[in-house]
Amino acid sequence: MRTAGRSRAECEALDTQDPLAFARTRFALPEGLIYLDGNSLGAMPLAVSQRLRDATDLEWAQGLIRSWNEAHWYTAPQRAASKIARLIGADPDEVIVADSTSVNLFKLLTAAAQAQRERDPARTVVLTERGNFPTDSYLNASVADLLDMELVRVDAHELPQAIWTHRARLAVLQLTHVDYKSGRIHDMAGLTTHAQMHGAQVLWDLAHTAGAMPVALDALRVDFAVGCGYKYLNGGPGAPAFAYVARRHLATLKQPLVGWHGHARPFAFEEDWQPAAGIERLLCGTAPQLSLLALETALDAFDGVDLDLLRAKSMALTSIFIEQLESAAAFEADDGLALASPRVAQERGSQVALRHPQAYAIVQALIDRGVIGDFREPDLMRFGFAPLYVRHVDAFDAARALHEVMQGRTWDQARYAQRRTVT
Amino acid sequence: MRTAGRSRAECEALDTQDPLAFARTRFALPEGLIYLDGNSLGAMPLAVSQRLRDATDLEWAQGLIRSWNEAHWYTAPQRAASKIARLIGADPDEVIVADSTSVNLFKLLTAAAQAQRERDPARTVVLTERGNFPTDSYLNASVADLLDMELVRVDAHELPQAIWTHRARLAVLQLTHVDYKSGRIHDMAGLTTHAQMHGAQVLWDLAHTAGAMPVALDALRVDFAVGCGYKYLNGGPGAPAFAYVARRHLATLKQPLVGWHGHARPFAFEEDWQPAAGIERLLCGTAPQLSLLALETALDAFDGVDLDLLRAKSMALTSIFIEQLESAAAFEADDGLALASPRVAQERGSQVALRHPQAYAIVQALIDRGVIGDFREPDLMRFGFAPLYVRHVDAFDAARALHEVMQGRTWDQARYAQRRTVT
Numbered sequence: 001m002r003t004a005g006r007s008r009a010e011c012e013a014l015d016t017q018d019p020l021a022f023a024r025t026r027f028a029l030p031e032g033l034i035y036l037d038g039n040s041l042g043a044m045p046l047a048v049s050q051r052l053r054d055a056t057d058l059e060w061a062q063g064l065i066r067s068w069n070e071a072h073w074y075t076a077p078q079r080a081a082s083k084i085a086r087l088i089g090a091d092p093d094e095v096i097v098a099d100s101t102s103v104n105l106f107k108l109l110t111a112a113a114q115a116q117r118e119r120d121p122a123r124t125v126v127l128t129e130r131g132n133f134p135t136d137s138y139l140n141a142s143v144a145d146l147l148d149m150e151l152v153r154v155d156a157h158e159l160p161q162a163i164w165t166h167r168a169r170l171a172v173l174q175l176t177h178v179d180y181k182s183g184r185i186h187d188m189a190g191l192t193t194h195a196q197m198h199g200a201q202v203l204w205d206l207a208h209t210a211g212a213m214p215v216a217l218d219a220l221r222v223d224f225a226v227g228c229g230y231k232y233l234n235g236g237p238g239a240p241a242f243a244y245v246a247r248r249h250l251a252t253l254k255q256p257l258v259g260w261h262g263h264a265r266p267f268a269f270e271e272d273w274q275p276a277a278g279i280e281r282l283l284c285g286t287a288p289q290l291s292l293l294a295l296e297t298a299l300d301a302f303d304g305v306d307l308d309l310l311r312a313k314s315m316a317l318t319s320i321f322i323e324q325l326e327s328a329a330a331f332e333a334d335d336g337l338a339l340a341s342p343r344v345a346q347e348r349g350s351q352v353a354l355r356h357p358q359a360y361a362i363v364q365a366l367i368d369r370g371v372i373g374d375f376r377e378p379d380l381m382r383f384g385f386a387p388l389y390v391r392h393v394d395a396f397d398a399a400r401a402l403h404e405v406m407q408g409r410t411w412d413q414a415r416y417a418q419r420r421t422v423t
Numbered sequence: 424m425r426t427a428g429r430s431r432a433e434c435e436a437l438d439t440q441d442p443l444a445f446a447r448t449r450f451a452l453p454e455g456l457i458y459l460d461g462n463s464l465g466a467m468p469l470a471v472s473q474r475l476r477d478a479t480d481l482e483w484a485q486g487l488i489r490s491w492n493e494a495h496w497y498t499a500p501q502r503a504a505s506k507i508a509r510l511i512g513a514d515p516d517e518v519i520v521a522d523s524t525s526v527n528l529f530k531l532l533t534a535a536a537q538a539q540r541e542r543d544p545a546r547t548v549v550l551t552e553r554g555n556f557p558t559d560s561y562l563n564a565s566v567a568d569l570l571d572m573e574l575v576r577v578d579a580h581e582l583p584q585a586i587w588t589h590r591a592r593l594a595v596l597q598l599t600h601v602d603y604k605s606g607r608i609h610d611m612a613g614l615t616t617h618a619q620m621h622g623a624q625v626l627w628d629l630a631h632t633a634g635a636m637p638v639a640l641d642a643l644r645v646d647f648a649v650g651c652g653y654k655y656l657n658g659g660p661g662a663p664a665f666a667y668v669a670r671r672h673l674a675t676l677k678q679p680l681v682g683w684h685g686h687a688r689p690f691a692f693e694e695d696w697q698p699a700a701g702i703e704r705l706l707c708g709t710a711p712q713l714s715l716l717a718l719e720t721a722l723d724a725f726d727g728v729d730l731d732l733l734r735a736k737s738m739a740l741t742s743i744f745i746e747q748l749e750s751a752a753a754f755e756a757d758d759g760l761a762l763a764s765p766r767v768a769q770e771r772g773s774q775v776a777l778r779h780p781q782a783y784a785i786v787q788a789l790i791d792r793g794v795i796g797d798f799r800e801p802d803l804m805r806f807g808f809a810p811l812y813v814r815h816v817d818a819f820d821a822a823r824a825l826h827e828v829m830q831g832r833t834w835d836q837a838r839y840a841q842r843r844t845v846t
Contacts, residue, residue: 028484037488044484052475052713060659061451061467065460065795073660100708102682103526110569130694135708138681138696146533146569146679153694230709236483237496237712256569258561259525268800271553271576273561285523285558286653289660290475291711372488377691 005327006320011392014316019309023388026301027234034371034394034401039180039208039351039384042234042298051297055290076292077240077283083299084233084242087307088206088225089216094244096279097229097295098287099257101207101241102135104226107255107282108243109143109174112201112224114254116171117149123171123199124149127163129156133180136205140174156186160194167198177215178208178349181380183318183341185349189220196221207231210242212314212350212387214307217244224249232350232386235295243282250278259284301388310387315345317385317395318352324399325354330406337406340380351384354402365405371398428750429743434815437739442732446811449724450657457794457817457824462603462631462774462807465657465721474720478713499715500663500706506722507656507665510730511629511648512639517667519702520652520718521710524630524664525558526680527649530705531666532566532597534678535624535647539594540572546594546622547572550586552579556603559628563597579609583617590621600638601631601772604803606741606764608772612643619644630654633665635737635773635810637730640667647672655773655809658718666705673701682707724811733810738768740808740818741775747822753829760829763803774807777825788828794821 006014015021028044029035035043059067068074082092098104109126116123128140130153137153144151149171154162156179163170173195178185192202201223209215211232217225223246229239245253254275260266261283264274275281322339330337340353356362356379363375373383385395429437438444451467452458458466482490491497505515521527532549539546551563553576560576567574572594577585579602586593596618601608615625626647632638634655640648646669652662668676677698683689684706687697698704745762753760763776779785779802786798796806808818 028480030485030487033487035487041483041488041491043487044479049476049479049484052479053472056467056472056475056659056717057451060464061472062453064453064456064458064466065464065797066790067660068464099522099526100682100711102708103522103680106680133683134686134692134694135682137694138683138686141696142679142681236479237490238709238715240711241708256565257526257529258565259523259558260556260561263557263561269557271557271560273564285525285664286661288523288663288711288714290717291714292661294479294713367489374488 005323006396008393008396011320011396014392018313018392020305020313020387023301023305024391027389029389032370034398036371036373036383036385036390036398038234038386038390039231039382040374041237042231042386043389044236045234045298045301047300048236048294048297052290052294055293073289076289076296077287080292080296080299081242081279083296083302084210087210087214087302088227088244089214089218090244091218091247093278094218094247094250095242096282097240097242097292098283099241101205101226101228102139103257104241104243104282105136105139105203105205106143107257108203108224108226108245109139109172110147111253111255112172112203113143113147113149115252116201117147120199122169125152125166125169126150126172126174127152127154127159127166127170127200128174129154129159131156131179131181133176133205133207136174136176156184159191163195163198163200170195170198170200172203173200174203174205176205176207178212180208181340181376181382182353183208183349183351185347188215188222192220192222208349208351211302213311218246222246229295233295234298234301234388236291236298238291239295240287240292245279245282253281255282257284261286305388314350314385314387317387317390317392318348318350319345320392320395321352321383321385321399324396325403328399328403330403333406335406350387351382354381355379356381362402362405366401369401369405371401428746429819431816431819434743434819437815441736441815443728443736443810446724446728447814450812452812455793457821459794459796459806459808459813459821461657461809461813462654462805463797464660465654465809466812467659468657468721468724470723471659471717471720475713475717478716496712499712499719500710503715503719503722504665504702506719506725507633510633510637510725511650511667512637512641513667514641514670516701517641517670517673518665519705520663520665520715521706522664524628524649524651525562527664527666527705528559528562528626528628529566530678530680531626531647531649531668532562532595533570534676535595535626536566536570536572537677538675539624540570543622545592548575548589548592549573549595549597550575550577550582550589550593550623551597552577552582554579554602554604556599556628556630559597559599579607582614586618586621586623593618593621593623595626596623597626597628599628599630601635603631604763604799604805605776606631606771606774608770611638611645615643615645631772631774634725636734641669645669652718656718657721657724657811659714659721661714662718663710663715668702668705676704678705680707684709728811737773737808737810740810740813740815741771741773742768743815743818744775744806744808744822747819748826751822751826753826756829758829773810774805777804778802779804785825785828789824792824792828794824
């Protein structure tokens with residue numbers, strides 16, 4: 001299929017009219033670089049730099065221990081969470097920022113699985129999909145093993161059937177909303193309803209969702225969710241993650257990573273555990289404040305950003321990139337380039353994945369040209385279009401650069417040693 | 424008992440001759456403040472400020488995703504760990520920095536308990552002491568509950584007897600080396616040997632140990648340990664924590680918080696879990712880099728610091744403080760002030776705890792006079808003497824200030840609302 005694609009002038013016009021253009025001015029972006037890896041590490045909001053300087057030179061160095069109160073460090077997990085709540089369709093008191101996505105996934109998966117089995121001893125199946133993000137896969141298996149439950153993995157298209165097949169024994173359905181490789185979006189509404197109809201609880205990983213598109217956790221009656229602070233939320237490398245618990249589960253939620261920050265009376269230093277009344281029961285040890293304060297400040301980059309406009313821009317960006325490659329007949333050339341993301345914008349997140357046998361070398365050649373995407377074994381290129389700061393012309397220019405690299409075969413596989421990056 | 428105590432001039436002389444005096448110049452310390460809460464939040468090493476500025480403005484903002492390789496973010500957990508290894512008598516490859524103390528405790532306690540029961544199904548007892556740090560208490564109970572094992576809690580002096588009583592069923596002995604309230608030091612050598620002789624494994628929490636005094640984990644054949652990055656290691660508020668696994672356990676250690684950073688081939692993104700060969704199997708999600716890099720840099724404050732001298736100075740500081748109170752007859756006055764730490768320096772860590780019915784108000788009055796300690800419910804004052812940056816005259820002056828507050832009864836309970844601080 002060959003589409004005309006928008007011209008560069010049309011893309012420039014889209015940027016001029018972009019109702020979210022103001023958001024880009026909130027970011028530090030290197031001159032001349034097209035950054036398409038915000039799905040791995042979001043760009044730095046300018047305000048973070050000064051915030052961290054204050055956090056170190058004033059609050060830590062001068063305020064010392066007093067800053068837990070006077071600089072309000074103690075309530076940073078709740079403050080950051082309340083900013084995330086709007087982005088995922090939750091109430092502030094259903095969300096908390098803590099630990100990593102992985103650790104939060106462990107907490108909620110264990111909590112849900114145990115509660116389900118307590119309710120009905122037959123419910124011992126954790127269902128997930130093949131190709132889930134590796135940590136999710138590992139944790140699903142680990143928790144099933146720890147609780148002596150059964151892990152069932154099926155391909156994505158088999159999920160509805162698997163829910164039906166295991167309906168009497170289904171405890172938890174755990175899925176990642178937007179696939180980290182292809183960017184394919186799961187039908188959150190349909191799968192949640194279907195699984196719940198058969199008595200299961202549903203735990204969504206929003207790592208590639210939050211900050212890139214709206215989701216409506218409360219409206220869809222999702223049970224649990226976790227997500228990442230350093231991708232589309234731009235919280236900085238390894239920023240703390242978030243966890244969501246639907247209000248109806250809060251009072252009974254029992255998770256195993258208990259620590260004094262999650263106690264009903266943390267400063268009484270009591271010997272026996274009693275969980276905080278609300279979402280704070282998910283807190284465990286002391287949060288890494290410098291990273292947490294960076295995230296809290298970074299989230300202000302979403303101030304005044306309409307999430308429907310954000311999603312519309314995201315779809316426009318990925319569409320421009322794909323259409324430009326199509327108009328250059330990039331997928332028709334006989335060199336193995338293939339689209340690995342859904343062709344329909346509504347079905348993909350804020351990234352475009354391409355396959356090519358020389359994917360690694362191509363990504364390197366693009367980096368040399370100032371276009372940063374990333375590579376995933378064995379043959380995948382990922383290009384993330386963070387709609388807060390990527391422009392329409394960037395999508396256009398990136399596709400052009402890719403096409404030129406492909407045509408000129410300017411990559412040279414031998415030059416590049418194996419590189420390591422972090423998703 | 425009334426001791427003469429050293430004069431202020433003698434304390435000044437000790438500072439002049441202090442072979443560790445160079446270390447204090449590495450810290451940012453507010454003018455005119457005597458900071459005795461390094462057992463709760465260590466002071467900021469000066470180098471951290473610039474390191475974080477580089478981490479944000481250059482590495483994150485400019486380097487973006489490339490900094491995982493080019494700024495060597497990816498290996499920061501190992502680098503920070505190798506600096507901690509020297510402080511706790513371990514080899515660098517037996518230590519890793521990750522998550523919080525609490526989360527690491529959960530990993531290692533679960534790993535040890537499960538391995539012990541696999542070896543011998545009768546071994547289902549986790550033994551700890553009453554008054555352990557609350558998170559340790561909660562996690563001991565939580566893990567025992569999760570694994571359907573039994574938690575036994577006894578008073579500290581009953582531990583040897585309890586080891587004997589439960590010897591056939593003992594799986595894990597979990598203790599905190601230096602008590603967070605009294606500062607009392609456990610006999611690590613004796614308790615470790617005793618428990619191991621009866622087939623148990625031993626997991627030490629070094630939260631109030633690491634950076635304040637040397638310990639010899641390898642030499643004492645300790646099995647597992649965890650510790651805190653933000654107290655005497657000065658890594659910043661909520662800094663990531665460390666975990667130690669004796670080499671002999673590394674190859675078989677199986678812990679439940681599995682994530683892709685702990686995989687044998689993290690960048691292959693494989694569906695099934697295979698642990699890294701070494702200590703990296705304790706890694707889970709992506710580390711909070713800003714907090715981690717702060718810790719890594721902060722640890723350089725220990726460069727060239729002889730740990731025996733560090734311990735000697737620590738004992739001198741706490742002794743000066745106690746002796747000065749004794750020479751002022753502070754404990755004899757009929758107002759209820761009592762020493763809550765061991766009187767013998769060798770038996771206490773780097774802090775002095777005092778009891779008084781008006782402890783909260785006294786701590787506040789001291790803060791008003793520029794002496795920062797902290798309060799713990801219901802009647803405890805803690806004064807931490809971080810030997811890297813606290814001077815002998817500080818210990819002298821702090822005792823004098825306390826005595827003056829007590830004599831003048833200058834505190835006023837009604838003035839102070841309940842305050843919250845973080846241990």
